[in-house]
Amino acid sequence: MTTLLTVSGLKAAYGRVPILTGVDFAMAKGEYLGILGHNGMGKTTLMRTIVGALPATGGRIAFDGRDVSKLATHERARLGIGLVPQGREIFPALSVHENLRMGLASARQEDPKVIEDVLTDFPRLVRLLDRRGGALSGGEQQLLALARCLCMRPKLILLDEPTEGIQPSIIEEIIETLLALKKRWDLSIIIVEQNLEFITSLSDRVLHIQKGRITGEVDRADLLAGHVGMAAA
Numbered sequence: 001m002t003t004l005l006t007v008s009g010l011k012a013a014y015g016r017v018p019i020l021t022g023v024d025f026a027m028a029k030g031e032y033l034g035i036l037g038h039n040g041m042g043k044t045t046l047m048r049t050i051v052g053a054l055p056a057t058g059g060r061i062a063f064d065g066r067d068v069s070k071l072a073t074h075e076r077a078r079l080g081i082g083l084v085p086q087g088r089e090i091f092p093a094l095s096v097h098e099n100l101r102m103g104l105a106s107a108r109q110e111d112p113k114v115i116e117d118v119l120t121d122f123p124r125l126v127r128l129l130d131r132r133g134g135a136l137s138g139g140e141q142q143l144l145a146l147a148r149c150l151c152m153r154p155k156l157i158l159l160d161e162p163t164e165g166i167q168p169s170i171i172e173e174i175i176e177t178l179l180a181l182k183k184r185w186d187l188s189i190i191i192v193e194q195n196l197e198f199i200t201s202l203s204d205r206v207l208h209i210q211k212g213r214i215t216g217e218v219d220r221a222d223l224l225a226g227h228v229g230m231a232a233a
């Protein structure tokens, strides 16, 4: 197993209010890691601290063999850490194709062929390339946000609540897309979710976060046996 990400004693706060109180975990290259936790437990804060949108107040983040704790967000993106944020944040006035080009802009190398390559895994987007981002359904926007992130050729994607407000039929399509990506790309993903079925379908392992720290872990065998909810209780 090759380790891709190691988070040690990570702390973060909003002003004087501590939110992450010492997060510890490691993940392997190629792993899909789920993070489950109730509202307000610090899931989004953890994602924001890993990408550098929120400065850590303590601890260390090592990515691909290098300490990235002090690097700026764009430097972490160039090294291969991508975020698909909660709420998706696509550009509503830009077309689907233009949104994908924005993803290219944060890539290590801007190669326009990457968009074509990424689109092979997103047939639904191929039919919508000229449509404005704001005119897409929530599920289509989620697929676009994921495709846009892939255009920067990340090694690690942080997916924050991808199923929020999305129809079940397209949730199924997102699961299939992520499983196809796992086979075709050398990709690792952290999936923050409250949807148990979604997280179980995709994760090799699930961590449970409570009050800003990791308090439990469920492996693949227990996930398949349906024990994930118990760990989150």
Ligand SMILES: Nc1ncnc2c1ncn2[C@@H]1O[C@H](COP(=O)(O)OP(=O)(O)OP(=O)(O)O)[C@@H](O)[C@H]1O
Pocket (backbone or CB within 6 Å): 014, 019, 037, 038, 039, 040, 041, 042, 043, 044, 045, 046
């Ligand atoms: N910008 C902010 N300023 C101050 N407090 C914040 C800010 N963002 C989040 N918080 C607080 O930090 C805590 C953790 O929030 P966070 O968004 O990380 O939780 P979460 O586990 O992702 O929750 P959810 O499932 O509801 O998205 C919450 O108490 C929240 O109110």
